[in-house]
Amino acid sequence: MPPPGYAAGVQLDLSASAGDLTARLVDIESVSGSEGPLADAIEAALRDCGHLSVVRDGNAIVARTELGRPQRVVLAGHIDTVPVAGNLPSNLDRGLLYGCGTSDMKSGVAVQLRLAAEVTAPAVDVTYVFYDCEEVESERNGLRRLARNDPASLAADFAILLEPTGGVVEGGCQGTLRAEIRAEGERAHSARAWRGRNAIHEAAGILNVLRSYQARSPVVDGLQYREGLNAVGIMGGVAGNVIPDECFVTVNYRFAPDRSAEQAAEHVREVFGGWHVTVTDVAGGARPGLSSQAAASFVAAMGGTPRAKLGWTDVARFDSLGVPAVNYGPGDPMLAHSRGEHVAVAAVRECETRMRAWLSG
């Protein structure tokens, strides 16, 4: 018998309520790059479902029904989270479940798992996709890897990402670009600072540009987006007695889908005209795909008025594979990545109920 917690790994009970299952998923820490134990648990639970065929690729899992239905839909979600901010383990307080990943997006993953296990005869064939490394640079993204290794596994008539949308269908998504802005100086001993030029002091210019930047809020295909340009990292310094000759500011530009990745890069270069700019990572957005027939039917079934998706999601990746896709999940997007992240258990339940009804036809 293996020692407790070893080899057999952690167990998931997919017959638990969606709220309990969310808590269980949250308590299996899975910061990007460390999804192994959670992926193992998900794979094991899905392999126990006789009506699904399961394939694993790294820390991504694809489970499919093969019922020969005329249509196929994808339900997709990422299993990684941003770094924990002192907010684990999860904690249930008056119907709200607190903890890293509760909203973004283990509540969505819990709904996927509940549907995968229990809707054994859906009206359409369903592909359930669970993937890694969504919260880091796009080269590491698990869905991107799946699309390269086995694009056929993602083929479908329509895809739903269970990213947090507060139970509202969100169309399209904004693009995201990261760039490194470099301030230059000249090294000197800090006791004779006037012999050098302080690159960290120079970087104030970069930060002042960011502080006075006026972000756009354009309307695209009827939905209003809201851009942002922010420092997400800064680094400079050689030693405690040296005037530094380099300082790097990493900025993140979130851009509306009326701008291409190339136009976004050009814009950032223009904003930081006087500086050395290196674009390190860019993922284009997606225009709202709500005019497609499949999307329209899903929207009608879910009810409510669609709105613009502000965060970048893999909607854009499905869009570029030719699969219309929307975002629809129980989490609150305003709480994602915050220390106080939480989800209402009732919202998780409602998401499951609505999607179960839709899938059951």
Add this chain to the structure above:
Amino acid sequence: MPPPGYAAGVQLDLSASAGDLTARLVDIESVSGSEGPLADAIEAALRDCGHLSVVRDGNAIVARTELGRPQRVVLAGHIDTVPVAGNLPSNLDRGLLYGCGTSDMKSGVAVQLRLAAEVTAPAVDVTYVFYDCEEVESERNGLRRLARNDPASLAADFAILLEPTGGVVEGGCQGTLRAEIRAEGERAHSARAWRGRNAIHEAAGILNVLRSYQARSPVVDGLQYREGLNAVGIMGGVAGNVIPDECFVTVNYRFAPDRSAEQAAEHVREVFGGWHVTVTDVAGGARPGLSSQAAASFVAAMGGTPRAKLGWTDVARFDSLGVPAVNYGPGDPMLAHSRGEHVAVAAVRECETRMRAWLSG
């Protein structure tokens, strides 16, 4: 026979010229904390000198003549350097020796070693001190450790630090203080930046204070000092898609010896009144010690007009041990810690010649 370069370690030939010996010392890399191989070589070379008694403490070495002279002087120098800036190995070009540590202060160490080996019967007893970790926070300073472990080994009537002074006697020294200034924000997803508050953007305020700071240039006991307040490090960021809630700027305040360490700390707290300030490291300066009899006699023998020492040196440490001390060395203080650091070989020779004549009485 051991393999080449092993066990026997690197060898120093103290009969080489002061310029050649400097080059040899420079090429044995010894960034603070990694002085072991150089300390080994210095210790071995001094143990070969029959007229010296040698003691090792960590990576510090103390070598003494024991001739029963009525007076004793200390010749001290640090053997570590700031991080290498692509400027090793050393390179001799038209009488100038380039490389990390040429000026600060392996040329001074070369003079110490030449005198230690060859002035076998000085007019005063001499204590040669070689020590580690001068270029980092003061808790790691090798001279501080020696003063604590064996203060008697540093007792003397007068001390000379061979820090770079361009061959001019420099009196006193400025103090140095390091503090961490913290900007606070609130975490959020970078796609919805307006839900948080960006601590890196807030840090622009700290950098703007530094950019507009007016440094003092007070005259103390007849010598003019020049203060400075500079960022020497900055660090902030959680992940590429998170608005960060903390950003730290490390500042270095170099203060004239009319201010105590306490007054310096108070000043920095006042300048950054709106921020969280943590003083992490402070070493008080020393008022010019030139009025002592021993110092005056040395100044007369070396010639020239003394001036203020701007960089912090262990003059302050000797001062607090009750040993009058001055700075006098062949390097150029303006070049210390710069990528283009170099020393004139002729200056190293002249320093050796003057000090040899003075020691020989």
